[in-house]
Amino acid sequence: MNTPAGPADRLVILGVAESDAHAVANQLITMQLQSHGFTVLNLGVCTPLSDFADAHDRHPHAEAVLIGSLNGHAHQDLRTLPELRAAGRLRCPVIVGGNLSVGSRKAGTDRQRLLDLGVDHLLADAGGLVLLLDMLHAARAAELQHG
Amino acid sequence: MNTPAGPADRLVILGVAESDAHAVANQLITMQLQSHGFTVLNLGVCTPLSDFADAHDRHPHAEAVLIGSLNGHAHQDLRTLPELRAAGRLRCPVIVGGNLSVGSRKAGTDRQRLLDLGVDHLLADAGGLVLLLDMLHAARAAELQHG
Amino acid sequence: MAELHGLQLDDRIAAELPDWEAIVAHLRTRRPVAEVLRQAAAGGRPLVQPRCGVGGHREMVELLRALEPAGPGVLSVTIDSHTRLRHFDTAAELLARNPADLNGYPLVAHGWQRGRELAAAVDVPLEVRHGSPDGRELFAVALAAGLTSYEGGGIGYNLPYSKNVPLGHSLRAWQQVDAVCGVLAAEGVLIDRELFGTLTAVLVPPSVSLAVTVLEAVAAAREGVRCLSIAYPQGGEIHQDVAALRAVRTLAARYLDPGIEVHPVLHEFMGVFPRTRSYADLLILHGGLLARLGGATKVISKTHQEAYGIPDAEANADGIRTAALGACELLDFVRIDEDRVSEEQHWIEREVAELVDPVLNEPALLPAIEAAFAAGRLDIPFSASVHAHSRVVPRRDACGAIRYAGVGALPFSAAVLRRHADLLAPAPGARERSPFEAATADIRYFLDNEDRFHSSTPHRTRSEPPQRF
Amino acid sequence: MAELHGLQLDDRIAAELPDWEAIVAHLRTRRPVAEVLRQAAAGGRPLVQPRCGVGGHREMVELLRALEPAGPGVLSVTIDSHTRLRHFDTAAELLARNPADLNGYPLVAHGWQRGRELAAAVDVPLEVRHGSPDGRELFAVALAAGLTSYEGGGIGYNLPYSKNVPLGHSLRAWQQVDAVCGVLAAEGVLIDRELFGTLTAVLVPPSVSLAVTVLEAVAAAREGVRCLSIAYPQGGEIHQDVAALRAVRTLAARYLDPGIEVHPVLHEFMGVFPRTRSYADLLILHGGLLARLGGATKVISKTHQEAYGIPDAEANADGIRTAALGACELLDFVRIDEDRVSEEQHWIEREVAELVDPVLNEPALLPAIEAAFAAGRLDIPFSASVHAHSRVVPRRDACGAIRYAGVGALPFSAAVLRRHADLLAPAPGARERSPFEAATADIRYFLDNEDRFHSSTPHRTRSEPPQRF
Ligand code: B12
Numbered sequence A, B: 001m002n003t004p005a006g007p008a009d010r011l012v013i014l015g016v017a018e019s020d021a022h023a024v025a026n027q028l029i030t031m032q033l034q035s036h037g038f039t040v041l042n043l044g045v046c047t048p049l050s051d052f053a054d055a056h057d058r059h060p061h062a063e064a065v066l067i068g069s070l071n072g073h074a075h076q077d078l079r080t081l082p083e084l085r086a087a088g089r090l091r092c093p094v095i096v097g098g099n100l101s102v103g104s105r106k107a108g109t110d111r112q113r114l115l116d117l118g119v120d121h122l123l124a125d126a127g128g129l130v131l132l133l134d135m136l137h138a139a140r141a142a143e144l145q146h147g
Numbered sequence C, D: 001m002a003e004l005h006g007l008q009l010d011d012r013i014a015a016e017l018p019d020w021e022a023i024v025a026h027l028r029t030r031r032p033v034a035e036v037l038r039q040a041a042a043g044g045r046p047l048v049q050p051r052c053g054v055g056g057h058r059e060m061v062e063l064l065r066a067l068e069p070a071g072p073g074v075l076s077v078t079i080d081s082h083t084r085l086r087h088f089d090t091a092a093e094l095l096a097r098n099p100a101d102l103n104g105y106p107l108v109a110h111g112w113q114r115g116r117e118l119a120a121a122v123d124v125p126l127e128v129r130h131g132s133p134d135g136r137e138l139f140a141v142a143l144a145a146g147l148t149s150y151e152g153g154g155i156g157y158n159l160p161y162s163k164n165v166p167l168g169h170s171l172r173a174w175q176q177v178d179a180v181c182g183v184l185a186a187e188g189v190l191i192d193r194e195l196f197g198t199l200t201a202v203l204v205p206p207s208v209s210l211a212v213t214v215l216e217a218v219a220a221a222r223e224g225v226r227c228l229s230i231a232y233p234q235g236g237e238i239h240q241d242v243a244a245l246r247a248v249r250t251l252a253a254r255y256l257d258p259g260i261e262v263h264p265v266l267h268e269f270m271g272v273f274p275r276t277r278s279y280a281d282l283l284i285l286h287g288g289l290l291a292r293l294g295g296a297t298k299v300i301s302k303t304h305q306e307a308y309g310i311p312d313a314e315a316n317a318d319g320i321r322t323a324a325l326g327a328c329e330l331l332d333f334v335r336i337d338e339d340r341v342s343e344e345q346h347w348i349e350r351e352v353a354e355l356v357d358p359v360l361n362e363p364a365l366l367p368a369i370e371a372a373f374a375a376g377r378l379d380i381p382f383s384a385s386v387h388a389h390s391r392v393v394p395r396r397d398a399c400g401a402i403r404y405a406g407v408g409a410l411p412f413s414a415a416v417l418r419r420h421a422d423l424l425a426p427a428p429g430a431r432e433r434s435p436f437e438a439a440t441a442d443i444r445y446f447l448d449n450e451d452r453f454h455s456s457t458p459h460r461t462r463s464e465p466p467q468r469f
């Protein structure tokens, strides 16, 4: 049986989308994940998607790439995800959270077009983040075991 | 030529509808009309329509009967107007003013059903009252002259 | 006339009621309003209560349920005008024909069983708010329904609410109501009795309001009432209003047995209300703040639809929240000029004493009240009733506070008269206004403030006259 | 790189602009924001300005026209994030594809001619609000458009708004902007320059905000700027906030030439905003009141949709009105504990002096600022940029005021450090919180207040988490 990696080995890549300078949630999430034993590679604000891909190339064992977007520009800032994926990059779960479109009334289509880009998970709140990472981790462990 | 009666002879009958105790507008309108030279027979609040008719019987030369209604009960309180009119009473202009139905959004039907009872004029505000009385007065003078 | 424990009632209505023991037994199962008031008083923040009443029963249940989530401490069963005037048949007829045409809930026509359903529909306890010169039948039905708070009094529910009910009649009708509350109190069932110091609501000088409620309170206490809510209507000048609310407690201490629970209640501004939502909301919030600063136990909220008509449930719920926000922690920092408040309070208390002491010094209270109104030694402005002289002429001073421009036969001392004259002395060179102009301006006070606010910047839109039909 | 009167610009953008004389001639025809500010300052009531910007040109014209009737003193052209970061091409591309996807108005992509159309669409003058570490091109376009007020500075528009723009770069970019304003001022054309003391907006200690704006103000004044608006973000504890706003004037008197017009500006609470309309409105009103009490010339309003996303026009107009109501006559009676305010102001001024005096004592200002941030002797919390240490740890005390739990390398005196430690001393027996817990609670301060308000009565509904996609 394949023991899942202990928390100490759990690395995530975190950052804020390219046009977005909102730093507070980013820093809080870092504290939160670290307190749960994660190693956080925090790329900070205003990070182009290609920088996330570069970081993932350097750290292929990262469990997930976590991208915050609050300024409403999530879709534009993640537009190159299909290209990068087609080129075989960012092949880990991409989790996007924050405030994902412009305006105070959100349409279901805002959500859908991000999923269409290939974003794997959307979270409004960071509260559920550790749970999601644990589930993904368990699922991968199970896959490795049975697959 | 028939000279219209001077203001000193101009009498109006004023009061508030049967179920209604709102006194302030009633007292202000009295002051207002008096300052324009009218003689005001003020029946006060909570005045059944039959009391207006009795007063008009006693003062048949009254130019108009002015009824205030603020509590929303105008229609119920004036329901006997057709009966009284059929009996030949209250044969002068009946002017109703105030807040004429229950609720903060008014429907056009609220207005119509009062007109259907035979109310001659509806005013939201007492501001236009003297003007209306003067117009009715002038019209009656013209009628007397030509008729 | 039938009788329910000293309460003389119309036979037909009395016949429908359960017997006295059953009424008392049911009342014992209810959480009394008095308890909720006591908690609020201890907590230091006023509870909020809306006015609310619609004709239909199902609609009334829905209304109460819609308002409860806004957080009122007490909910109202506001009664329609026909029922108030004991036109129970008209109310019943209209209820059958078109309940939406009623401007309140006709509790007598619905009957006490439905009253119990209302009380059961929400957790918050209910008060009956009406305006009945003679509220005995309504009270009996309310008691049978298990309602533990009842508004009204022999002066405050007569003079503003009817044309020609003699004061002797209304005072004795309310004496019977109070006596029943006294009996219940002795049996351990506390009924909160709220006194309507609001009167005609428009430009009521604080000492007129307080004199009336002090006299009603003394009368009620003599019948054994143990829990009194004493309402004062917001006039609009905050130092005067805070002083008046605080005076409720000092006057109660002076004129009532200390064993009686007394709760000052603020009625949010009851005059001509602003028309724009934003300014109306500010005034509602301001009332909540005033209630806290004045130490009120309860505040009766208004709504941003006040100028237009009976509010819908959403506006009413918003009003409750807005009033509560005015009294909430975020504004706890607010201080007020306490010297000015003390000065006002001193004079208000003195004026009240000058009005009520001669009456209380008479051997028999109710006849003395009647005689004082007959002589104009007690009086209210804009009386609806012929049984008050209405020779009191209220006028706003330069700060907006309500003063006496005329006192009729009120027995004020020279010092009091001089103070009011001084406060109303026109600014040098000011144009003289006719009484009509002055009254209109004073009544439209907040409308004018609102217009000034909205036109203070060049492009801001002004308020529109309300659409009323 | 092209040049417009000392302003080094991207060639492509410079090529589109009218020549300098034409720009100045047009500016002379516009009513300057500085004049509007001067009037408000004289009137004693803050003017209100909303943030507002949408992608499309027609939509932007409509938005400005929709907001004007709410009575703002100045309107904003809030710029989208791409333009702020000088990604002019991305902004132009998105504008062509889907303008509604832009979180502001891409003025550079639209061009100065359309900017003039915006200015002509309303009578109220416009300010450009953005967040550009290097705002030179945007400034040139704004000037050409005839806009007379421009927000930003080399520190406040760098550290919160970008990851890796060296301070030396942004300071020199803004030096050029200020120098152009200086030239214009000398020619009699006054440009109002607003400094963004709001920084990262979340838990910014007053002395951090004021230290940054004092340094930027001194730098601007040295380039000849004659009208400065100095913005401070509402922290939430009113005595501290009033003190900070009043300190703007005392600090200006201490550090600036008296001939320079200085206007304190309040940014209504910029942190995590309440979610229910009623509580959000209270906070907006409270900000208006604070602005008046603190003597601000201007208040930047928020909306009840703040927690949800960029507001629609109606919510934005409501926010303008609500903020104005907080500063209106009806609340002129409000007093505040002046001793507490003075005490706060004394310490704020002292802290600012301890932060800025060493920097101002250096021979060259801009390098000294750069060096101080590099050494952590100047610092901001939650920096977006790697060019501040972000070792300042802000924490709310028991009253909600923002204190320093950690100062990194800020050169505070022992007295200052002791005071903050004392104010943050945990209540005896209090459970220790992790830094994450403490930060989260402090950031959610008004959310928690709001929840407490809504659950203070048993049946009141609590706020729901905002729907964000
Ligand atoms: C003061 C007041 C009271 C006082 C009245 C004291 C008194 N006896 O006068 C008290 C507190 C006692 C009271 C009681 C009630 N009131 Co009341 N009251 C008001 C209030 C706040 C102001 C009215 C006032 O005095 N205005 C000052 C005068 C000068 O203005 P006005 O009345 O609007 O009059 C102007 C016009 O209407 C018009 N006008 C009026 N009469 C006439 C007559 C003629 C001939 C003409 C041409 C024009 C005209 O011209 C006037 C000057 O421009 C209004 C709300 C408001 N802010 O407007 C509610 C209001 C009128 N009341 C209302 C109600 C329902 C009641 C009650 C039934 C209680 C209840 N269920 O809520 C009881 C009435 C009991 C009864 N039997 O009638 C409602 C009416 C609702 C509706 N139509 O949908 C209102 C609108 C409040 C509300 N929004 O719910 N009320």
Ligand code: B12
Residues within 6 Å of the ligand: A019, A020, A021, A022, A023, A024, A025, A026, A028, A029, A066, A067, A068, A069, A070, A071, A072, A073, A095, A096, A097, A098, A099, A100, A101, A102, A103, A104, A123, A124, A125, A126, A127, A129, D051, D053, D078, D079, D080, D081, D082, D084, D103, D104, D131, D159, D160, D161, D198, D199, D200, D201, D202, D270, D271, D272, D273, D305, D306, D307, D308, D309, D310, D311, D382, D383, D384, D443
């Ligand atoms: C503080 C703030 C700022 C500060 C940011 C300082 C800084 N560098 O950090 C300043 C003033 C600089 C700023 C600037 C701007 N802002 Co701003 N800002 C805010 C504000 C008031 C609070 C944000 C915050 O710090 N919250 C605290 C954190 C802890 O909460 P949070 O960010 O909501 O994060 C939670 C969730 O979103 C989620 N989450 C966040 N990130 C992630 C990431 C992952 C992976 C996951 C799983 C979850 C997650 O979990 C977090 C914790 O529960 C919000 C409004 C509000 N009250 O919420 C607006 C807001 C986010 N800003 C907004 C905008 C538009 C801007 C600007 C573009 C200006 C403009 N046009 O109005 C610029 C951005 C410039 C740029 N290049 O990005 C809008 C976004 C609008 C929209 N989406 O429709 C908001 C909502 C305000 C509004 N209502 O208009 N802003």
